[in-house]
Amino acid sequence: MSDWRVPGFTSTGSKRPDALFGAAAPDEVEGLPTRMTRAAGCRVWDAQGREYLDYVMALGAVALGYGHPAVNRAAEQAIATGVAGPLPPVLEEELAEALAARIPWLERVRFLKTGAEAVAAAVRLARVATGRERVLGCGYHGWLDWCQGGEGVPAETRSLYGEIPFNDVDGTRRLIREAGDRLAVVVVEPVVVIEPAREWLDVVRAETTRVGAVLVFDEIKTAFRLAVGGVAERYGVRPDLAVLGKALANGFPLAVVGGRADLMAGAGRTWISSTLATESVALAAARATLEAFVREDVCAHLHRVGTQLLHGLHRLHRKHADLVTGVGGIAEM
Numbered sequence: 001m002s003d004w005r006v007p008g009f010t011s012t013g014s015k016r017p018d019a020l021f022g023a024a025a026p027d028e029v030e031g032l033p034t035r036m037t038r039a040a041g042c043r044v045w046d047a048q049g050r051e052y053l054d055y056v057m058a059l060g061a062v063a064l065g066y067g068h069p070a071v072n073r074a075a076e077q078a079i080a081t082g083v084a085g086p087l088p089p090v091l092e093e094e095l096a097e098a099l100a101a102r103i104p105w106l107e108r109v110r111f112l113k114t115g116a117e118a119v120a121a122a123v124r125l126a127r128v129a130t131g132r133e134r135v136l137g138c139g140y141h142g143w144l145d146w147c148q149g150g151e152g153v154p155a156e157t158r159s160l161y162g163e164i165p166f167n168d169v170d171g172t173r174r175l176i177r178e179a180g181d182r183l184a185v186v187v188v189e190p191v192v193v194i195e196p197a198r199e200w201l202d203v204v205r206a207e208t209t210r211v212g213a214v215l216v217f218d219e220i221k222t223a224f225r226l227a228v229g230g231v232a233e234r235y236g237v238r239p240d241l242a243v244l245g246k247a248l249a250n251g252f253p254l255a256v257v258g259g260r261a262d263l264m265a266g267a268g269r270t271w272i273s274s275t276l277a278t279e280s281v282a283l284a285a286a287r288a289t290l291e292a293f294v295r296e297d298v299c300a301h302l303h304r305v306g307t308q309l310l311h312g313l314h315r316l317h318r319k320h321a322d323l324v325t326g327v328g329g330i331a332e333m
């Protein structure tokens, strides 16, 4: 493994062989796939040309299937129009409008390329709005300094970040109250393996408001899955800001930070900017993806086939408990 040109084998942590297959890495366990050459629909071909039925779906970044024809067509048209230029494309505002029509709490949005960037932008906007620095998070929010510890992250940055326990009503209430008027923002990944308890979401919402902090739903994994508008739509709990990514553009690189117009206006008082944030291929792909989700009620389909799959996996677990060590997750994801 140490001879790979890409340190750590891949730039995406969750695509490491040990993340996919467990501690036994593929160069030690002959036959496991390491790298791929092609994907189409629900199928993937590895470097040896072997074909697989894929359940990983690019870590959730693809919900319509790989290379979806309508999304590809939209992307190809965007390529033909030049991809990027000196001015923001008309498509940027059109997509913002289409998202707001379907997800009304996205009153204003900014586009970025990665989930990590978009969540970091939400945290920045919350700090601008509140003039406070402390952050409480729950779940995974990307690799950037504000939510990470360990080597390379300044201790002072780390000291501003704490975690609230998923689905723990009392613990969450206590930590938010303790942070009190030093708290800028609570960032919540609203599904961590299992669905959130309604009461927990209500407590997160009420307590964040109570201390005057901003509530961000990190819907990178849940939007365009549980519902187009994610957990906020399914549960009817409104965050102040939301972040979408992954399935949003069916595999093309795009993320969104959006929410209350007054909070988003803070973008004019700080610096959130990325050269290729509005290249038009991913924007076009996202618009085609959104259209497909609405036209074909994709979330209902994900619920149906996901439920069927989960039931089957649970049956296999019961039948072969020695081989199937565990089954988890929710149908749409």
Ligand SMILES: Cc1ncc(COP(=O)(O)O)c(C=O)c1O
Binding pocket: 113, 114, 115, 116, 117, 119, 139, 140, 141, 142, 143, 189, 218, 219, 220, 221, 245, 246
């Ligand atoms: C909930 C959540 N937030 C943020 C991120 C970071 O997104 P990205 O890897 O696009 O930076 C991820 C990625 O897995 C995620 O699942």
